Amino acid sequence: MPELPEVETVARSLEPQLVGRAIVRLAKLDWPRMLTPPAPEFAALVVGRRIEAIGRRAKWLLLSLDSAWTMAIHLRMSGHLLVTEPAAAAAPHVHFALDLDDGRCLMFDDQRKFGRVHLLDPIGLAALDAAHGPEPLMDTFTPAILTEQLRDRRAPIKALLLDQRLVAGIGNIYANEALWLARIHPLTPGGALTADRIACLHQAIRTVLMEAIANQGSSLRNYRDGYGRRGTQQEHFNVYDRAGEPCPRCQMPIERIVVAQRSTYFCPQCQTMG
């Protein structure tokens, strides 16, 4: 469910609740395959440790412990994290919970069980970092870098935007929204985009992600922040999940096609291949 803006919102909402807290117990684990390493080793490495900082890389949440280890959490499609009273860990989709030293509990609720929690040493953390492309909201993401990434690529630009090795953190919603904003047809081969269109796309990616963060992300089904609050960006979608509705720019009905096995929404009039 969450893309970069949602994960960023979760990180910011968890920070005041978790930084400085110590982990006192692995309180629940009813879906063991979500955890690496396995529970006994995991518990031995985290119990008694303090959470020093919370960050994000791509769609991964990173909890730095006061040791060499980092807890890396991926919410995948339906996961969310909450800090609340320990009794709430009994809820049916809470698969993992850590008791904290303030009497509260960090819990991972995940209906579809795709989410993952990994404990990484510095080498593992470096590998995670290296597996992803530039962060689109950092200065390292430039039109020149994007041009480099798209050179000679024949795949549709929509598919390329979902590839985390090209640019980190974009998912299905914001790929659709960024292409609409840049007026680019989702089937345009990546390598066929001209320099000015790539510059436009670069700016569009940053704009849609920053706007979504300002609205605490999009809550369609499961997404909530670390306090259980919904985002409001879903109220501002221009094309996502709006097949048949008029394009906000030209009134032509939005179309739905499938690209890279994902629903793709676009305006057939104002989004072009060239």
Place this chain on the structure above:
DNA sequence: CATTACCTGCAA
């Protein structure tokens, strides 16, 4: 490269 698998729940 494109399928398929991983899971559950909801709406058509």
Place this chain on the structure above:
DNA sequence: TTGCAGGTAATG
């Protein structure tokens, strides 16, 4: 009953 859902890894 079928298809679809904010993601990615593992297969052909």
